[in-house]
Amino acid sequence: MKELVINLHIHTRYSDGHASHSEIAQAAIKAGLDAIIITDHNVLVNGMEKYVRSDNGQVLLLVGEEIHDPGRSPQKNHMLVFGANHELAPLAPNPQKLVDSVRQHGGLSFLAHIIDLAAPAVNEPDISWVDWDIQGFTGIELWNGFSEFKSLIKSKLHAVFYAFFPNFIARGPSPAALEIWDKLLVNGQHAVAVGGSDAHALPASMGPLKRTLFPYEYHFRTINTHVLLPHDLNDNLGEDRRMIFQALAHGHAFIGYDLPAPTRGFSFSAKGFTQTAQMGDTIPAKNGVTFQVRLPQPAECRLIKNGLPVKIWKKRQSCTFITAEPGIYRVEVYTQYYNQRRGWIFSNPIYVI
Numbered sequence: 001m002k003e004l005v006i007n008l009h010i011h012t013r014y015s016d017g018h019a020s021h022s023e024i025a026q027a028a029i030k031a032g033l034d035a036i037i038i039t040d041h042n043v044l045v046n047g048m049e050k051y052v053r054s055d056n057g058q059v060l061l062l063v064g065e066e067i068h069d070p071g072r073s074p075q076k077n078h079m080l081v082f083g084a085n086h087e088l089a090p091l092a093p094n095p096q097k098l099v100d101s102v103r104q105h106g107g108l109s110f111l112a113h114i115i116d117l118a119a120p121a122v123n124e125p126d127i128s129w130v131d132w133d134i135q136g137f138t139g140i141e142l143w144n145g146f147s148e149f150k151s152l153i154k155s156k157l158h159a160v161f162y163a164f165f166p167n168f169i170a171r172g173p174s175p176a177a178l179e180i181w182d183k184l185l186v187n188g189q190h191a192v193a194v195g196g197s198d199a200h201a202l203p204a205s206m207g208p209l210k211r212t213l214f215p216y217e218y219h220f221r222t223i224n225t226h227v228l229l230p231h232d233l234n235d236n237l238g239e240d241r242r243m244i245f246q247a248l249a250h251g252h253a254f255i256g257y258d259l260p261a262p263t264r265g266f267s268f269s270a271k272g273f274t275q276t277a278q279m280g281d282t283i284p285a286k287n288g289v290t291f292q293v294r295l296p297q298p299a300e301c302r303l304i305k306n307g308l309p310v311k312i313w314k315k316r317q318s319c320t321f322i323t324a325e326p327g328i329y330r331v332e333v334y335t336q337y338y339n340q341r342r343g344w345i346f347s348n349p350i351y352v353i
């Protein structure tokens with residue numbers, strides 16, 4: 001398996017971001033990412049996908065879209081769309097039609113920032129996902145860096161503090177988002193979880209204080225989605241893009257908060273009587289299954305079954321667990337950073353049937 005670190009929720013000047021595609025790609029190279037997916041609001045920007053190279057390395061730049069209904073008030077229900085290759089923004093007023101059309105065009109749909117609470121101190125409305133009757137979407141953006149920032153702004157002073165000390169922000173996906181995800185999984189929907197930055201690099205000012213809110217490079221060092229591919233990229237744009245989208249569609253991926261320590265190298269797999277499974281896969285319970293978790297460094301590791309912890313390991317780097325019970329098993333890892341307990345790694349589930 002080849003692990004790729006990607007950031008998949010990014011805005012350029014084509015919507016409300018503050019840099020060009022190539023400037024953002026250079027920031028991604030500096031941060032050590034392997035691929036980025038640009039997702040401007042309601043515009044699929046054509047002709048931008050390519051490998052971008054510099055003296056420091058290369059990144060694969062892909063383009064998707066973040067679609068919402070501008071006629072809706074407040075503007076909830078944002079959806080990340082990858083690989084559909086068609087402008088589907090006009091379908092936004094009907095999320096089910098949009099999901100169906102994305103699927104018909106061979107694309108993926110992720111409900112963006114599913115919990116994105118209002119921040120009245122800075123006049124930001126709640127833009128959570130609300131239309132939970134829809135079916136057939138690929139997954140959800142479980143952890144969104146910008147939503148988490150919004151959730152902490154209880155006053156203008158908080159906004160200034162976190163703008164200057166962003167390392168204090170990220171603690172994990174909101175408990176409400178985790179609860180929604182577990183409910184979807186238990187109800188039989190194989191919803192894939194991804195993490196995104198929602199990078200804009202917004203200029204902000206308060207009196208004499210001026211600051212770029214979270215430069216792109218900062219975002220790219222924080223919450224990323226790590227995808228597991230059958231083999232390395234091979235400089236064939238069509239094939240590489242397909243391989244990444246397939247890995248995302250199957251949930252061969254985990255979310256890593258890479259700032260406290262790099263999460264590259266994390267693995268969660270299951271070995272059964274006749275087969276093995278990785279994140280996103282299904283494996284029979286018959287004759288028992290052995291889970292193996294390996295962390296890049298010792299941390300607190302929790303094995304979750306159907307939304308509830310079944311085993312907690314403290315300060316461990318390698319964990320195993322044997323079961324013959326069917327269920328939906330996923331892993332959460334926590335570590336300390338700036339004296340706070342932080343969510344570090346959130347795996348996609350392995351389905352034991």
Ligand SMILES: [Zn+2]
Nearest residue numbers: 066078112113
């Ligand atoms: Zn959004």
Ligand SMILES: [Zn+2]
Nearest residue numbers: 009011066198
């Ligand atoms: Zn966004």
